[in-house]
Amino acid sequence: MPAQAKPPAKPVKPVKVEAGTVRTDSPPLTERQEARRRRILHASAQLASRGGFDAVQMREVAESSQVALGTLYRYFPSKVHLLVATMQDQLEHMHGTLRKKPPQGETAAERVAETLMRAFRALQREPHLADAMVRALTFADRSVSPEVDQVSRQTTVIILDAMGLADPTPDQLSAVRVIEHTWHSALITWLSGRASIAQVKIDIETVCRLIDLTAPDET
Amino acid sequence: MPAQAKPPAKPVKPVKVEAGTVRTDSPPLTERQEARRRRILHASAQLASRGGFDAVQMREVAESSQVALGTLYRYFPSKVHLLVATMQDQLEHMHGTLRKKPPQGETAAERVAETLMRAFRALQREPHLADAMVRALTFADRSVSPEVDQVSRQTTVIILDAMGLADPTPDQLSAVRVIEHTWHSALITWLSGRASIAQVKIDIETVCRLIDLTAPDET
DNA sequence: CGCTAATCTAGAACAAGTTTCAGACTTGAT
């Protein structure tokens, strides 16, 4: 998987944000372009659901989304970019779902653990898709940093939501970072068959104890 | 990076342990085979030190270790296997170094943090090598599980050593697991340029607090 | 409408991981 510099900037993501736009940044795509992008992401998720990271083959994605290979690469400059974008997509969906049914736990730690376990169960329903997304996320090199960072921020928001905090202390943010680390790494051990579901649950519950450590009293 | 099944078992690692052997398992390699293996690992580490994961190209490894490509693949069935083996090698070395100068901290948490920071500084000296090894580790799929597991066990031993525990409680083992998760994931964020060295330090110190949580009193 | 720049397409070409194969070399046992 060769990764080189991309000197000639591809004009696909001009990041021109209009005031009214909901999303953080949206290149001004025409309708057909938006449709193409959707088709690509859909094909990606579909192939990933079948056979995980390896099953997402660029030629196949191009074919099943009815787009030329070159076009696919114009939209997503690498397979990892594509899969990370797929993850962003899924995360948004998940965040929406979680918002509707906030976790019930008494303490912040419980709520976070509950939220993550809910996400984990969702991933278990599509383990191959999870594999593709998580592997892409951790394999991503510097060229994908912005996108990976975006995923990370989104995850942070979800966890802070679960904690029910408006403005967390630095200590709490550190705890959240560690929780995210554990979350990603635990997923990997699960996906590669080195840890059971039960073990992941324990790990999540264990890190979440850190929250109590940083905020002994809360709502 | 295609990954397929390997039905015809390659007879390279018969795992025939003799009573007197120091290592956990050593296939009965002839001297020349042992030498080849060393040359390969050396070439791998050298190339990795130059340019990280991408710079370790199987053809080049084969060439600089004076071995045919087919032979390289007989010794290490994939690039990831090779890099994980390289990591095992380095870890052993590091464990030796750490044993000589045990950490000085008062509490177990301090000692673990100190140990990990020491390891982190070692990695900083060879960031490309670190990149190659860590990326391989997290990208490894099920076919590499045994080897990755071995690395994980070795890491656990190092952490338990730092804690100074003979037989840890289940709670403590959970904490160690979470520390390892954080360690790996924090390294990745550092390697991909999404977190600073200072941030990694904070993350490590933050997880290490979990140790105090599981053992308020200790030597 | 007609022009121009940007975008899209099909397809070839290239790069690096992996596999395969025929033949030469080693090893271990007789």
Place this chain on the structure above:
DNA sequence: ATCAAGTCTGAAACTTGTTCTAGATTAGCG
């Protein structure tokens, strides 16, 4: 010393991610 089995070599082939090119289409604009 000799034979069989296992190992190593060199080279080609195959796979899949990525790049490149020439020509068709499309979008925006006068």
